[in-house]
Each structure stands twice: as structure tokens, then as C-alpha cells.
Amino acid sequence: MSSALFDLVLLWSPHESETDYPELQNLLKTEFSNQFNIHLFTQTQDAIKHVESKSNSSLPVIVITKLGMTDESLGEPLIEIIRHRNKSTFIILHSHKVCADPNLRWYFAELGVNMITEYVTQIRDVFQRLLPLGQSHPKPTYTCPYCKWTSLSFSQLYTHVPLYHTNEGAMSIKCELCQQSTRNYAVHLHEEHDQEHRQGPKATPLYAFALVVCQRKRDNRFLVVQESGSMGFWLPGGRVEVGEQLDKAAERETLEEAGVRIRITGVLKIEFTPRSDINRLRIIYFAEPLDEDNCEPKTVPDYESYGAMWLTYEQTVQCSTKGQLRGNEPLKWFKYVTQNGAIHPLSILSKTEL
Ligand SMILES: [Zn+2]
Numbered sequence: 001m002s003s004a005l006f007d008l009v010l011l012w013s014p015h016e017s018e019t020d021y022p023e024l025q026n027l028l029k030t031e032f033s034n035q036f037n038i039h040l041f042t043q044t045q046d047a048i049k050h051v052e053s054k055s056n057s058s059l060p061v062i063v064i065t066k067l068g069m070t071d072e073s074l075g076e077p078l079i080e081i082i083r084h085r086n087k088s089t090f091i092i093l094h095s096h097k098v099c100a101d102p103n104l105r106w107y108f109a110e111l112g113v114n115m116i117t118e119y120v121t122q123i124r125d126v127f128q129r130l131l132p133l134g135q136s137h138p139k140p141t142y143t144c145p146y147c148k149w150t151s152l153s154f155s156q157l158y159t160h161v162p163l164y165h166t167n168e169g170a171m172s173i174k175c176e177l178c179q180q181s182t183r184n185y186a187v188h189l190h191e192e193h194d195q196e197h198r199q200g201p202k203a204t205p206l207y208a209f210a211l212v213v214c215q216r217k218r219d220n221r222f223l224v225v226q227e228s229g230s231m232g233f234w235l236p237g238g239r240v241e242v243g244e245q246l247d248k249a250a251e252r253e254t255l256e257e258a259g260v261r262i263r264i265t266g267v268l269k270i271e272f273t274p275r276s277d278i279n280r281l282r283i284i285y286f287a288e289p290l291d292e293d294n295c296e297p298k299t300v301p302d303y304e305s306y307g308a309m310w311l312t313y314e315q316t317v318q319c320s321t322k323g324q325l326r327g328n329e330p331l332k333w334f335k336y337v338t339q340n341g342a343i344h345p346l347s348i349l350s351k352t353e354l
Pocket residue numbers: 087088144145146147148149160161164165
């Protein structure tokens with residue numbers, strides 16, 4: 001008695017895809033000859049007869065078929081008959097033609113083909129994922145709500161559902177594990193029951209900050225905020241509020257902290273820093289005062305800042321040596337702009353998804 005885990009039905013006339021056929025046969029012979037009971041067919045009717053003779057208690061079945069070049073070797077009638085009988089047979093359609101045509105791909109996906117491919121290497125990959133499904137496991141076991149495959153361990157169910165049923169139309173499924181109803185069981189298993197996945201947060205909080213390098217044309221001075229608490233001079237800017245556009249946040253923060261209305265003209269840098277607790281996004285904008293004749297910095301202290309001022313690059317260097325900057329970013333950016341570093345157009349930051 002063999003220890004095969006799956007029945008493999010192959011409907012493929014030898015003269016179709018002449019290079020792929022030997023490659024597939026070689027793969028079956030060298031790597032999977034023990035795990036599969038292999039049945040080769042060149043005629044559709046013979047393959048159908050074989051499939052129909054199988055009872056439900058037989059080994060699970062994998063079928064590989066081609067579109068077929070002659071009336072005798074068409075794959076479509078075989079696919080239809082299998083799908084009419086059950087959803088638990090894994091059907092692979094190997095076809096260069098179908099893989100190149102979205103209408104054909106759509107058609108066969110709707111017909112219930114589980115995998116449409118033109119790569120023998122990916123058939124090998126799916127074999128390796130299918131094989132553990134053929135092994136039996138101690139309890140507790142679960143039943144697939146789509147195809148009624150019974151006695152699956154959790155890890156088998158977790159592998160099986162997306163592999164076999166990811167293209168099934170949305171139907172309400174009651175989860176056997178938690179009794180909740182769901183319309184996407186594969187995602188539900190992944191998000192609610194996969195231990196590894198459950199450790200982390202479902203969505204990563206994103207903290208976004210907009211900072212501004214604002215230069216006045218008439219004397220090339222840069223706007224800096226004198227941060228409260230004697231923290232030092234710093235670029236105007238701050239945290240983007242919920243529902244707020246990045247550029248609006250930059251304009252608002254510059255007005256609040258430095259008292260100057262600005263016109264943003266470009267982007268210096270976009271920074272994204274993933275961390276264990278949050279992800280951080282920072283945009284460094286380039287801007288000019290909205291009105292050069294009315295751009296007095298704020299000098300009345302409030303909770304936003306102690307005040308603000310326009311600094312030359314040279315003054316910024318001196319502040320840096322004296323430890324009067326909150327960090328080295330003002331110096332770095334003022335130098336970059338003074339040396340004519342590239343300023344990117346605002347169009348690289350879109351406000352909508354299309
Ligand atoms: Zn199933």
C-alpha cells in the first residue's frame with residue numbers, strides 16, 4: 001500500500017507546450033512520486049471517467065489540465081464536471097494563452113479553477129503547500145465551511161482556505177472557532193486566530209510632522225522659532241492634525257509658532273521612520289513669506305513659542321557653535337539652500353489617491 005497523500009490527475013497531450021511537459025513530468029518523478037498517485041491522461045473523456053469513479057472517501061485530488069488543442073483533449077469540460085461535483089479538488093490550469101489574456105483568466109477563475117499559471121516552478125511551490133493538507137492530525141479539527149473538507153487542524157485550515165477559496169464570492173461564513181460571522185474567512189482566520197499576527201496592533205499609528213525652511217528673498221534670511229523652555233532655535237512646524245493636509249499643517253504651525261504667513265513652493269525631503277510603537281513621517285517644505293513687506297516674526301510669548309526671528313546663515317552657524325540650536329537641522333537645511341541644493345516640486349506630494 002502506498003503512502004500517497006493526494007491523487008494527481010494530469011490531462012495534457014504531449015504535443016502541447018513541448019518544453020513544459022517534460023519539465024512537469026520530471027518534477028513529478030523526482031520530487032513527488034511518493035506523495036502523489038499520478039494518473040496521466042491525454043483524452044478528456046478518460047480523465048472525466050477517472051474523476052467520476054472516485055468516491056468521497058478517496059484521497060484528496062489535484063488536477064492539472066491544459067486548455068487543450070484538439071476536441072479530445074479540452075480541459076474545460078473536465079473543469080466543469082469536477083466543480084459540479086465538489087469544491088475540494090484543487091484544479092490547476094496551465095496555459096500561456098490564458099495567462100496572457102485577462103478575459104480568459106477571468107472566465108476560468110469564475111469557472112472555479114483554483115490556480116491559473118504558466119510556470120512549472122510555481123506548480124512545484126503549490127504542491128509543497130498542498131502536501132501538508134493530506135496529513136491527518138489529532139483533534140481538535142475543523143471543517144472547511146466552503147468545501148466541507150473535514151478533519152483539518154488549525155494550521156491546515158489556515159493554509160487551505162486562502163489556497164482553495166480565495167476567489168469565492170462573498171458569502172457569510174460562521175467561524176467554527178469563535179462563532180463570529182464573516183464575509184472573508186481567509187482574512188478572518190489571519191487577523192483573529194493567527195497567534196503570530198495577533199501579537200501586534202492591527203494598524204500602525206502614523207505620526208506625521210510638517211517642517212518648514214522659509215527664506216526671505218530680500219536678504220536671504222531664514223525663519224527660526226525660539227522654542228519655549230530655552231530649548232533653542234528650531235524650524236517652524238509641528239504635528240499634522242487628524243484630517244489635515246500636510247501643507248495646511250505647515251502653514252498653520254508656522255503662523256502659530258513664528259507669526260508669519262507663508263507660501264510653500266517646494267519639498268526638500270520626505271522622511272519615513274518605522275519604529276516599534278509608531279511610524280513617523282516628516283515632510284520638510286521649502287517656503288517664502290506670503291508678503292515680504294509684512295513678515296514680522298512673532299515676539300509675544302505664548303504656549304507655542306517664546307518668539308521667532310529671521311537669521312542669516314552665518315548667524316545660524318554661530319548659534320550652532322554656542323549650543324543655541326535645538327538640533328542641527330536648521331543649520332543643515334540653511335546650508336543646503338544657500339548652496340543651491342535641489343528643491344523638489346510640490347507635485348511629488350499628492351493630496352488624493354489618484
Ligand atoms: Zn475548503
